Amino acid sequence: MATRFISKALVAIQANHWRMTLNIIVCYKLSPDAEDLRILPDRSLSFAEAEWRIGQYDLNAVEAGVSLAEATGGTVTALSVGPKELENSKARKAILSRGPHDLYQVVDDRLRDADTHTTAQVLAVAIRKLSANGYSFHLILCGEGSADLYAQQVGAQLGQLLGLPTLNAVAKIEPSGDHLIVERALEDEIEILEVPLPAALSVTTDINLPRIPGMRDILAAGKKPVTQWSLDDLGLSGGIRPGVEILDTRAPLQVNRKRQIWEGESEDMINKLVAELRKEGIP
């Protein structure tokens, strides 16, 4: 009996069923809800009435981090950089109710409309500060892109800045011994890779279904530690030089469509439609 147990254990260790405790940093972005976007007469945009939310793709990253931490007995720290809206208690509860153990935020209105390189740089400095404070992390997780820009850049840039193995399009993460087995879903193929730790990964929506916080989760969120830093606290008093200059942001010009609409399901109507299409050369 004992020998069977021991040999099983040995097989497990050899097969790397042993998993290292993973301490994870999950990065997320708060941005105004695109549905609350108001278009002004000159086609410029107003987010004055907008609700600021955690990006939908970031929720997959948070869920992935929390699941991995739960599976390996590790911790999850949520991290975000941005303007004053981050201070909102609702925003903080929204992230902390999803499982992270604590929250760090770099808040500065100079980060409003920050470009992806700026965001990545500030995140990198914040993570280095966390490490300097004694926090040893194994994995950084990001969503595939932000809800507003969807540039799909910050994860890649952050990993590079920190000198970590970096991948995107991650659809599955399996802890294995002291590394990860990662599945990447590319356009026409799937790659399975062994990724050493620490690493920075950007995950896709395929990876999981984010949990919906319950009453207790939200109550617990109110008690979790939140640390707020300014750019000065990070030694970035001068701000960060952006890599691009924003020239203009506007609602798109509507292509003038004919908008010829018929109501009803009669053959007559269909024939009219087909007649118009034939005029256009279709079929």
Place this chain on the structure above:
Amino acid sequence: MDTQREIWVFADKIASSLELIAAGRSLGGKVVALTLGEPETAAPLFQHGADEVLCLGGPALVEDVTETILEQIQARNPVLLLVYADRRGKLIAGRIAAALGATVMTDVREIQAEERGFKVVHMLYGGGAVRSERSITPCAIATVATGTFQALPADASRHGVAMRLSPTEVRNPMKLIERRKKAVSMVNLSAARRVVGVGRGLAKLEDLALIEKLAQTLEAEIACTRPISEGLNWLPRERYLGVSGAVIKPDLYLAIGISGQIQHMYGVADAHCIVAVNKDKNAPIFQMADYGIVGDLYKVVPLLINAFQRIK
């Protein structure tokens, strides 16, 4: 033309590189194409407009070329790097940009050379807004989606000698355990002149047969909204049109049971003619269509099939 000014392009497929080369040519300067593989495969790149070709070989992990590309850029200082906007491209562009202190201008729809830097246009808020911005770093980096630029016609007289680069050491090697080709439907939506799109108005998977019949009658390809592919898995991901899917410019886009949300319409905004069928007269799609029928698709589509068949 400033021949010292170099514009570099990179894609992991030759066909995509050709589009980027065309973009580079339109901006003036010397176009240098970085490509996977060996110099023997470089001929098409020259024929379609590259002035110089650098070959990166075929590492197991495509992204391992990042260090090599970066070293070359640091040595030769191109003013612009255009990268094909597939997932690999976004990762490679991002890593290079971080190393150079630049911001990647993503999914650009237009790009213009300016006195200093490059001005681009791209979409935000899921297609709800258009932004123009200008690069202010010595090397500008942009990703370009398929179909944004058309490859130049081949000029057989153009040729050159491609150089094989020796690979720079990878800083953080990762081991590729397995690569599995996905069963990708050989669909090329960008090439389709007519496309029939289907959305959540379709009640069940079996009803796709009706849509297929319509598409057949019109000799059209089938496409869909994101929930139909990523959510319900009724159609493969390659067939969904929109902000994070395919963007096409067909002659005819026939939208069946599609409400017309911005994220989807972004994928067909440049279609020549948009026709919508939806039973909700307030559906946003009727604001964005040339022709529309407000009615139950289950009644309208069979009528359409008959009507189109009759005129064949």
Place this chain on the structure above:
Amino acid sequence: MGEEKFDVIVVGAGPAGSTAALKLAQEGCSVALIERGETPGAKNLSGSVLYGRCLENLLPGFTAQAPIERYVTNHITTFLTADAWFGLDYKTSVFGAPPYNGYTVLRAKFDRWLADKAEEAGVMLVSGIRVDSLARTGERISGVVAGKDTLLADMVIAADGANSFLAQQAGLRGRIQPKHIALGVKSLVSLPRATIEDRFHLSSEEGTAYAWVGEVTKGVAGGGFLYTNLESLSVGVVMRLDDLKKSRQEAAQVADDFLHHPLIAPLVRGGELIEYGAHLVPEGGLEMMPQLGMPGMLVVGDAAGFTLNTALMVRGMDLAIGSGLAAAQAALKAIASRDFGDGMINTYTDLLEKSFVMKDMRTYARMPAFLETDRLYKQYPAFVTELMRRIFLTDGTPKEHVFVSAMQALKSSGMSLWTLAADCWKGLRAL
């Protein structure tokens, strides 16, 4: 499981709930405030003016920081027919200066602000969570259940609104009768501030509260309303459910027709519809009041049926706040004495009886019955406007004495002098 227990759980972060929670937290209690809307106010619609003096004690000087739209200085109550209206128009600048009287509010903003105040005072606000049921320990209520989570407390305050299912679950009331409840349908129409002030003859920050009875609701018991906000109008109809069902009309259609009425349309002209919603309103008065508590639980606000419709005014938010305060005070006493049973319930009802809440409910106890008089919605508007027409029409035919006009108008609307007298008597007694 989590051994966390609160002193009080308040369900519903509307005016009643947030007030109770705020008061309790101010006095050092641990309070959880559970709101099913994504944010407090998200699921609420204001159909009346907030007579907010009741908040002054709790939040001194609150009118300076609360998101208040306009101070109502003009009250108009009108009979409306298909083409005419006649009514009372009272305007006073006194209400436009501190301490003010009533204000128009937008609930999404106001409720959120009030809940924020509660949070600042230490209340644990949980939004986006629906309480599914009450937790019981023996005969008393000991907490709430939401999804897979149970949260325990010494007591629960049910502030869950017009169709309170917590009160039902606790057995404090049966199913609400359709005649005791009304459906309010409201449109929020945006207009530039200057246009509103011009159109309604208002100085900056002043507001108008309009109430119409008659053709508004096509004979269905109810009325129309319009309140001026800073840059929008809240306009709509309220209809008693039983009557609405009987008439076989669709609430949305009635609401739409109202906006297109020839005398109403000019008021909203040029405006852009930015929001549209519906909400239930208790209208039964004392008759529909549930039992106000049971061991471990108290009921406040709309959930307790604390609304008033006096035809001249409609009130709900101030009663909600008043009852929230009373419940908080009863809870404080209960926490100190550890008596969450009859002692607590009696304290609560006692405080209510001594306050404007029950006093006003009793003063206007006859109102709901009086408002069931069908004639109010059909014949009276016709009578009054016909009378006015006769008085003002001067077309060369010899004028008649007013008394004659009145009798003619009465006749044409199908009422007798006796009915008129009886109704006047009933109405005056109800007010």
